[in-house]
Amino acid sequence: MSTTAGVTPGAASAPGGGPGVKDSDLLVLNNVEVIYDDVILVLRGLSLGVPEGGIVALLGSNGAGKSTTLKAVSGLLPSERGEVTDGSISFAGEDITRMEPSDRVTRGMSLCMEGRHVFEHLSVAENLVAGAYTRSGKESSSDLEMVYEFFPKLADMRARVAGYLSGGEQQMLAIGRALMARPKLLMLDEPSLGLAPLLVQEIFGYIKRLNDETGLTVLVIEQNARRALEVADHGYIMEQGRIVLEGPAAELRENPDVKEFYLGLGDEGSRKSYRDVKHYKRRKRWL
């Protein structure tokens, strides 16, 4: 197993979380195990940490358990017959493993679900008001202006029905709506899903700006590993329900394994054919 300096292969079984996890982190997942329907084991001892003010990318292929991780963090598992059966999740030093979703939102965590999930029959403005549900009316009206300032496009469309916006506009609305809860931690589940490359760039630009300007902590899930590692400070790579590799984003980008497997680049920087990748995948697992 070839790893460059600083990038450590996952130590999912190590006590007290993986090597990249510090107790001072804003969000800490410690050996989390998630089971759906009492039988389907999806997360098998996952540990990760998100430092305050950082952008952390969680990468991995389909079915690796990325979305499940975010659902476990935001408390949505019970609504999908899932359950955290082992390990713990803490936010700002407080154990939240079995807390109600609404209490988590009050404590400062916001999730932008995969596929945007805007309220289709509500107007843009009403979507944003719904996002501020946990907060009092006066505070949130000033936030509304802030969101409009950040996303001027939304301000122009405030009376439009959200279901008829384009994909990129819906993604902006979903992010704006999540911001209305005044989160300390913003979790994004595949913000690039179904968007044209230029729009993906725009969305990631917004994420970076939010982090720079307001110090918002971000945990982002992506299939688009290249884009995510460009904006992130730190990256985790998941496979079959646990972390198999982690490290600073800059180093992950240069890691030959990541390059070959997730960025689709060979050692020479050339694209590999599907057959080679498939062969490679069979030959080499980090497990």
Add this chain to the structure above:
Amino acid sequence: MSTFLNLLVYGLADGAILALAALGFVLIYKATSVINFAQGEFLLVGAYMFYTAFVMMGLPLIAAVAVGVVVATILGVVVERFILRPMIGEDPISIIMVTIGLSMLLNALVQMFYGTSVKSQPAILPRGSVDFLGATVPLNRLLVILIAAVVLTAFTIFFRRSRHGIAMRAVADDQQAAMTMGISVRRIFALAWVLAAVSALIAGVLLADISAVDQNLAAFGLLVFPVVILGGLDSVPGTIVGGLTIGLLKQFVSGYLDPGLATVIPYVVLVLILLVKPYGIFGETRIERV
């Protein structure tokens, strides 16, 4: 002309009450996807609770209304918490059977405690009549229209402007996304049932005042179905249009054609609408972007 105006006022009054009753039905369907067959019994229970407070306990009008609202609130919460919540995730047919059972239960409870005889309740709305464009129309019907209009407007403003109203619509749209906003879906479900019970109480009291406090109130509640099918199961404005249409149709058919036909005509409309426009006039079409 005089007959026309009279039928118009009677029809609008019936329609306004129907709209109120249907509003509760639509709220429950929209927020929780439950088809509540007990909506008519909610009217019945509301009217009898008001009768208990106003006539049997001799409370002043305002206090009796307050008692009615409190009991309706408790009824809504209890029904949601102990009857519908355990049914979440069950087959829609099972849930429909449960609400049918609930309607029978409520009906039986009212019969058990109050008997089947007509209760006499002093008129709340003034009984006089007024001259209106040369016709003599009953004052209480006009007041029913006015009160229902005020209540329906208040509900509409609640859904458009208030935080909880918007949250209710958000839950109706996308429950999971609403949960990520910190909206408690259970609390919204309870709120939907409470609002349905309260709007049914108002409808029940108004209806009892222009007719009588008896078991027939629940039968009137059955007319909710043609109303919501016509207006669209999930449309609040649809309940108003549907309610007024059915109310007017009934009165005009009864006045100009035949009173017997008038009791059938709402259900004829129901069948026709199901054939032609199954989502109703204002029913939400699924938004699909291409």
